[in-house]
Amino acid sequence: MSKICFIGLGNMGLPMALNLKNAGHDIIGFDVTDAAKDAAAKDGITCAPTVTEAAKNVDVVVSMLPAGQHVRTVYAEIFASGAATTTLLIDSSTIDVESARAVGADAADKGFTMVDAPVSGGVGGATAGTLTFMVGGADDGFAAAKPYLDIMGQNIFHAGASGNGQAAKICNNMILGISMIAVSEGFALGEKLGLDAQTLFDISSTASGQCWSMTSYCPAPGPVPTSPANNGYAPGFAAAMMLKDLKLAQDAANKVGQPIPLGAEAGSLYQLMDRMGQGGLDFSGIIEMLRGEL
Secondary structure (H helix, E strand, C coil), rough: CCCCEECCCCCHHHHHHHHHCCCCCEEEECCHHHHHHHHHHHHEEECCCCHHHHHCCCCEECCCCCCHHHHHHHHHHHHCCCCCCCCEEEECCCHHHHHHHHHHHHHHCCCCCCEECCCCCCHHHHHHEEEEEECCCCCCHHHHHHHHHHHHEEEEEECCCHHHHHHHHHHHHHHHHHHHHHHHHHHHHHCCCCCCCHHHHHHHHCCCCCCCCCCCCCCCCCCCCCCCCHHHCCCCHHHHHHHHHCCCHHHHHHHHHHCCCCHHHHHHHHHHHHHHHHHHHHHHHHHHCCCCCC
């Protein structure tokens, strides 16, 4: 079994680290918040006082961090610390493509094997070990990372070169954000026209309007019992996190000159939801804003 440093023990990182621990790996953690460190300690994960200490003499580093600036800072510290280049580096943060490629290039220049491996599946997927990983990096990096990703996830895809994992993640989540708004508008309009939500679901889920946002995560209460709509829109994936991903998509689109008008509009609507103080709700809760109920 391997000794693994896990950096970033928040809502996603801690259950991912626990799945590695439960598989028999030795985990040393790091987080900047006392709450995260306390939660990790309760689950039997010891935290080091610094990134440098956490990453010393380990076989693998896995990170789950908020933004590109954090990833750049953490890995700069690791590279400067004299960590062994035999250490495999796996960054599962969702960040901008430019930062992912810059850190990946720096790692390669210094002799490290590194992959960017952002995830889809939310806290539920992290806990159950059923995440989808979208991996960017060389073939040997993907092969080295896959045994660890298999413990934390169910669907592991090699998206291509360094940064392509992030590219796949933001494109996927842009599609998801747009489709959730479309489904929410359809159900909100249906209600105003006198259509029962279950009836509309039964029809559209087997017709041309069918999509994941409807059949697996329906924003209207009732049709899909496990969706956040039936739990007060408690987040599986918060609206603020969707807004972050849509901003990443817009930033990437601007850099390569690709218009994404629906992606931009979706970002504007989630930004409005966030400014209304509702960014902590599940992203499917945007139906409440469209109904005028937030």
